[in-house]
Amino acid sequence: MLAGILTDTIRGLIGDQAIYFALAAIGLNIHFGYTGLLNFGQAVFMAAGAYGLSMTVVTFGGSFWVGLFVGAFVFPVILALVLGIPTLRLRADYLAMVTIATAEIFRLIARTPGLDKWTGSSDGLSGFARDFYDLSPFEPRQRYLFNLFQGNQMWVFVVGWITVGLMLLLTYLLINSPWGRVLKAIREDEDAARSLGKNAFTYKMQALILGGVIGAIGGMIRAIGTQSAQPDNFITDVTFFAWVAVILGGAGTIFGPVIGSMMLWCVLAFADTAMRQGVSSGALPDWLLTGTQVGQVRFMLVGSLLIFLAWRRPQGIFGNKEEMALDDR
């Protein structure tokens, strides 16, 4: 029993969910941590990646590699432009409202039965990832890494963490470039940046696109990992998981989002398994908690974490209060 909890916790720490949300959080960190954009619709960028890939392959019969390009660049860039053009000139909370509304509305559109032949409605699309798994050097039926992962999971694990590493490197290089310094200047004082002749709107738009693309890559890997793109995998609450990851690890730090995502999923996996064991062994009575309710407690946990962090520790665990905190402005 304890061994089961331990394995699940470790799987949470380094497993698939930590990877998807690490990527989503890296993107969000560029939005919020470095530029100060309040994107509450990271879920829709993730969905853009997942649907960009799956619709290219399943709906339009394109190749997987074209799908990767569409999912990583075409869909999220269009989305960022649509979201950004009306809102980026305005106060930060307008972007928040527009993004959260878009995320929910996109999900509703994707599950509309009338669009079944395009989006697969509420069942979503599947069967687009075989080219990816054909490249796998792992034997699907074998277990790897101390029996933690099956072959195909292991393949996603390897590719996923390599992608995370590349994105961290990209973030590091960009943020320490002149371009990145302008972003931080905009975050600190947009008017000052503008008065120095920087076009704040353009920089904010570029940051929105970049973070959106990284989030879309996360969504795409999620779609590949679960072998399906389903609207309900991208509910608005998914965005808040990424937010918790960013704030927990420390917004405005390079490694913060990744560490935050790993810690978040480690805690969630531990709580989940412990509660499930409690339910199945009868330690937690039925009137208190049933198997279905375990998943709901997870969201309460995430909500409480957000409240706690924003209130008590806005710089997160590793963040530097001087560099970036929620309280900056």
Place this chain on the structure above:
Amino acid sequence: MGRDHVGKNYEQAPETVVSRAVRIALALLVAVFGGLAVAAPAVSAQSETTAGGTMRDRSGAEDEPLEGVKITVESADGTFSETAVTGADGSWQIVLPGGGDYVGTIDPSTLPAGKTLRNPDNASLSFRLNEGRNRNLLFPIGDPVDAPAAGDDGGTDDGGDALAVDVAPGDNKFIQLLVDGLKLGLIIGMCAIGLSLVFGTTGLVNFAHGEMVTIGAVTAYLFNGWLDWRISLFLAGAIAMVFTGFLGGVFDKLVWARLRKKGASLISMLVVSIGFSIFLRYVVLYRLGGRANFYSDYRIQRRIDFGPFSLPPKDIFIMGFSLFVLVMVGVLLQRTRIGKAMRAVADNRDLAESSGIDVQKVIRIVWVAGSGLAGLGGVLFGLTESIGWEMGFRLLLLMFAGTTLGGLGTAYGALLGCLVVGVFIQLSTLIIPPDTKNIGALLTLAVILLVRPQGLLGKKERIG
């Protein structure tokens, strides 16, 4: 991840030099990655025909594999039948004798406790398969009513009218939709006044405002339907309004006043409100469940025919009553001392403070009144549609559109904007499918931000 991709039983494309090089490079990379056991890619010479899949509960944010579920695949001619049981990771696979027509059936009684098929009528799937192919069968798990197959349009569908199917709607579609839109707009408007006034007085976009709507409806439902108390809906609604108002005051005292005093930034307050929004929403789901619920009073009513449109009596009451409440709010804001103080604080907080208004007290009253109105709006929305755990969050998105359109921070603007949004999204169903009508709200939001970001009645300096 990848649990249902069992076996590499696809037709293998002829391996090119490039793909071999890629594979070797990847294998090397993987070997370096930790000295793990690298199995050479297994390529089965002849591909099997298989059906398989992964049983998972995807209704949460994370997939949850379901173990021990029995799935049977039979050939259409009845010559082949085999049953598989899902493993710890939820995956299952059955090797089929060849191409043809098959039926896959899930045994719902083997699902883990608390799990149900999203659509219980879809326990069987027929499919056709060619020789050598792999077919993935999906049996979506989730709450049946939480995810209706058709018309899931963000909680603004005529869920309540689904019970009153005995009468056809009025004969003029345009006017019928216009009236429905006005009703929706009045309800959103009542809910949104609090959102807009809280923004006006404190600058906070309160994402937890939608949960006040839900809590209002659920409180009324508690006394009229949930428990067997048979308290009339009028009394239940009044209790709900008082309770949500009280809750708003408590929230302000315990959370928002403290954060203001601490000098917390608006952004961190906004994140706190999102945290409360998620927390409260899932507390409601935890106790209420994912179903759509209805009050026990005024459940089924015959529509009254007005010629070009028809309405059930409860909708006429809702429209009249909300109009009355909104006029009362207007009178209070316009004529009473506290109403004037509220508008003054929303207009210019520093000026109001220096002219002797107790700003903190005004803010407290705004929270109480705004939350109470949101609760009342929730009661009415629950009456005309249905009561569900996500209703407030979905209405919140419409409120955002309405208040932005009318001008964030203004009371009358919120009202006007919400009326326009309500009518607009109902009328948009003349052109687009009803399930996508909330797109109209988003479009309004985008257009108004492009053209007149301060909204119809707002002032320019707010948007900066």
